[in-house]
Amino acid sequence: MKSYVARRLDVIEPSPTLAITALANSLKAEGKDVVGFGAGEPDFDTPQFIKDAAIAALQAGQTKYTAVSGIPSLKKAIVDKFQRENALTFKPEQVIVSTGGKQVLYNLFMAIMNPGDEVIIPAPYWVSYKDIVTLAEGKAVLVQAPIEQNFKITPQQLEQAITPKTKVFLINSPSNPTGAAYTETELKALAAVLEKYPDILIVSDDIYEKLMYDGIPFFNLPMVSPALRSRSVIVNGMSKAYAMTGWRLGYAASEQTEIIKAMDTIQGQSTSNANSFAQKGGEAALNGDQSFIEEMKKAFVERRNYVVKELSAIRGLKVPMPEGAFYVFPDISGLLEAPGFKRLMAEHPEEKDPGKLLSSVLLKEHLVAVVPGSAFGYENGFRISYATSMAQIEKGVSRIRACIESFW
Ligand SMILES: Cc1ncc(COP(=O)(O)O)c(C=O)c1O
Incomplete structure (x- = not known):
């Protein structure tokens, strides 16, 4: 048939x-x-105070559609989080809330890929990157980071993978599946390469940001390289840090307001806003006690x-x-x-x-x-x-x- x-x-x-x-x-x-x-x-x-915030929102009748990109108070909590924890400054219109980090990434690649555009992805990589890029008609260019390199790519490997078609460098640190995290020095070395190619967009998937061990501090590319800030998109979410996988809440921030707006358009024609009362839970998570x-x-x-x-x-x-x-x-x-x-x-x-x-x-x-x-x-x-x-x-x-x- x-x-x-x-x-x-x-x-x-x-x-x-x-x-x-x-x-x-x-x-x-x-x-x-x-x-x-x-x-x-x-x-x-999920911690009780986060559940309580969502229950209170539900009881208070926050059961309607919200703005596609998220409720203003959650977007403010996200802006504050970036300022407080990463010393990165965003305006509310440079932030979007979606139904999980996965949807953030899906919206993002649907919003930026033209057929044949290349995305450099270090491997081992998170399972969905390659398929999301492929669905968006982009080409995933995989760079192997073997165990001898502690599952991290070198600046030389990055530079060799760059072609005139490279549109995005996608990095995930700490990584799923290896748990490997780039140090500040290692990120600076990668940034030095990227600074030479002003058209490449940086996508930093920071979803495991809060799960760093042994006192090792977290850094991402825009944190270590001011020059890259204006062309970075940071992806993050509530799932891993706050044990909120089922709530489906993720977010992105970028000085590229145009990209966030394009993601809003994609989301507006597919899922619309993330769940209204889950967003209140997400707001409590970011603003609340982190112990x-x-x-x-x-x-x-x-x-x-x-x-x-x-x-x-x-x-x-x-x-x-x-x-x-x-x-x-x-x-x-x-x-x-x-x-x-x-x-x-x-x-x-x-x-x-x-x-x-x-x-x-x-x-x-x-x-x-x-x-x-x-x-x-x-x-x-x-x-x-x-x-x-x-x-x-x-x-x-x-x-x-x-x-x-x-x-x-
Ligand atoms: C690296 C990475 N990015 C993004 C996600 C998306 O998570 P969620 O859609 O639950 O926010 C995951 C989940 O496994 C992940 O491991």
């Missing part, structure tokens, strides 16, 4: 992280004791240290210490030499991707859900989200150890 689905779907893939979570959930529904390391969301509940984040970070650091220590001791895995976010990304290049893994690869000639093969064995035979590295543009690895309880982490890590040790 004729397919009614548009051709644009041929070039994009369903979100692999959501797919893994769905498969793990269906195994759980069959009664299997699956450890889920797939989800990209904090396992904490909840410190509590959450304490738990994350303890889990991160445990996961890195345990996995590093497994032969065949290389596991750098992530500076932020809640992911660990072991490199499995060493495992390709293990006799049992070689045998497994030989038994599955249809699966050339070692990370996918390992992830599928881990889920089906050892009941641990991880996301294969290829989902993030890096085949020899897999991602663990440690946003789950210590008890689950201990169980899952020991299953991974049993699986991998059996290959030697």
Whole structure:
């Protein structure tokens, strides 16, 4: 029968992280004791004062459409946040609130891409970047940041990737999936390259800004380079810092008022405003007591240290210490030499991707859900989200150890 689905779907893939979570959930529904390391969301509940603000708004009848780009008081809270925490100055018309950081990025690329425009994306990258850029008819130019570079690209790599068609450099630090965060010095070195190319727009996805560990301070490109400020778009959101994934609230700010206006137009013709009373919750989150984040970070650091220590001791895995976010990304290049893994690869000639093969064995035979590295543009690895309880982490890590040790 004729397919009614548009051709644009041929070039994009369903979100692999959501797919893994769905498969793990269906195994759980069959009664299997699956450890889920797939989800990209904090396992904490949203703080009560944020819920209270949304409930109060709901009770007060704030149940109508709002301005497409967000309620003025939330936009003010966002402007204040940038001034207070990043020393960056924006006007309210340079801010837009959307239904999650993902929609911010979708609106942004729909608003700026012409066919064939290139977007430089360091890999491993967050799963949706490439598909969002592709849907917007842009071309994702991937720059590999291998484990030897602690999953960060060098200024030389950046410069080599630039062509006359480069429109955007997209950076995510701390990163999903590696947790790697660029230092101030490293960002300054990247900025020095970008300062030479005045037409390139900088998109900084700062969604893990608040989840930096060991006292390492957060920086982004516009913070370290005043010259880049007028051509940067900062993307951020409530999901990760305030455990608000289900609320669907994200935002962007840019001195390029024209871009924010174009995003407003896209949003106005698709979803309109973000949920009215969720916006009041978001406002409370940004303006309120931030000590909840410190509590959450304490738990994350303890889990991160445990996961890195345990996995590093497994032969065949290389596991750098992530500076932020809640992911660990072991490199499995060493495992390709293990006799049992070689045998497994030989038994599955249809699966050339070692990370996918390992992830599928881990889920089906050892009941641990991880996301294969290829989902993030890096085949020899897999991602663990440690946003789950210590008890689950201990169980899952020991299953991974049993699986991998059996290959030697
Ligand atoms: C790097 C990165 N950017 C953006 C998002 C979007 O998050 P949300 O749409 O929940 O705000 C995510 C979520 O996983 C992410 O990891």
